[in-house]
Amino acid sequence: MTERRVYPSDLKDDQWELIEPLLLEWRAAQAEGGEPTTDLREVVNAILYVARTGIAWRYLPHDLPPHTTVYGYFQAWETDGTAEEIHDTLRVQLRKKKGRRILPTAAVIDAQSVKASPNAPDATQGWDGGKKVKGRKRHIATDALGLLLVLIITAAGVQDTNGGRLVADELAAKLPSVTKAWVDAGYKAKMIAGRCASTTCRASPTGSPTRCAVQ
Template sequence: MTERRAYPSDLKDDQWQLVEPLLLEWRAARAEGRVPTTDLREVVNAILYVARTGIAWRYLPHDLPPHTTVYGYFQAWEADGTAEEIHNTLREQLRRKKGRRILPTAAVIDAQSVKASPNAPDATQGYDGGKKVKGRKRHIATDTLGLLLVLIITTAGVQDTNGGKLVADELAATLPTVTKAWVDAGYKSKMIAHAAGLGISVEVVSRDAEQKGFVVQKVRWRVEQTFGIMSRYRRLHRDYEALPSRSRSMIHWAMVNSMSHRLTADPNKVGQYLHSRPPAAT
């Protein structure tokens, strides 16, 4: 069989070496004496092809595995937490590479409303009156490198303050080392008090009323950078997944791709993931 030509979204060899051990371990635990025939690297490449191009699963090119096979693995890796485990493992490796502690002590919290697919159940959608968007809302916390720590998907009608409480709960439960967080002015005192009760001191970073146009905000630019990385993946421009849990998984795979690029980047080459810190506002 002739080897197919690579797509731009394919994992390079050094990127695959970061992911392969975890997927081989996953496969070994489920083999039960069977000889597997599906190439797991090609399955991951197909998932990333969907993420980067935004196509529907059934429109996968014929030289990638069948869309039913790929979606079956995508579902399985979401359901048993494999995708999130791979994501968290790469995050720890990248923090170590950047000279940080594996467990972060600070976070940046924000939210983003996106339109949902017409196929999404109405019960999983809502209306964000401020952004005038009907769909879902992504509540996230990142570390100070912009790496994803918490991801919660709700209806777009959930206020940032209430979503922020959920994020704080998740931070306290999974990363109790986090004791400091930054938010924008959309998060009210109830969220700040709730986080304080969990041992997280929240600082509101407000925009100066005299500032005009785009201005980099202290620390908060990191979470905006993360949303910017997500925007490079067309599948994330909207929430096309039928279930919020699948939305989380697609975002995790997008961030796995991003982090694997950063982990294998040539330190002598300035690329899209190696930009220096933006200049502070004057």
């Protein structure tokens, strides 16, 4: 069999070595019957190809695994938390490499409205009057390095503050080590901080982000 050409989105050897143990452990837990034949590295390469190019699954090149197979793995990893486990493991490794604590203590909360695909159901979309965008809104929290901690998707019409509450709830449940967060002037900081059991908030000088400190 002729070896396929390399795509720019393909994993490098050292990158694959970081996540291979997690996926092999996942496969062992799923094993039923015969020997698996699907190359997990190629599945990840196919997922990265879709993520980088934005194509529909069915347009995957023929030298990658079948799109139905790739999507099946993608859906399984998203559903059972494997994808999130891989992400969080890589974040921990990078924080350690940068000399940071494994668990972050500070976060930055922000939101961005983006135009949705024409194929997206109308029920999942909304209108952001401020940004003049019809689509969806990404509500995120990152650590001080800019590494993702929480991601929540809503219709674009959801106010930043309301989305920020959802992010704060997720942060409190997933990463209770986070004791402070910064938000910009588009948020009502006290309303977000109020999602936690005990909080103090104070506004920073004009033009600077607001700092919400969770006690």
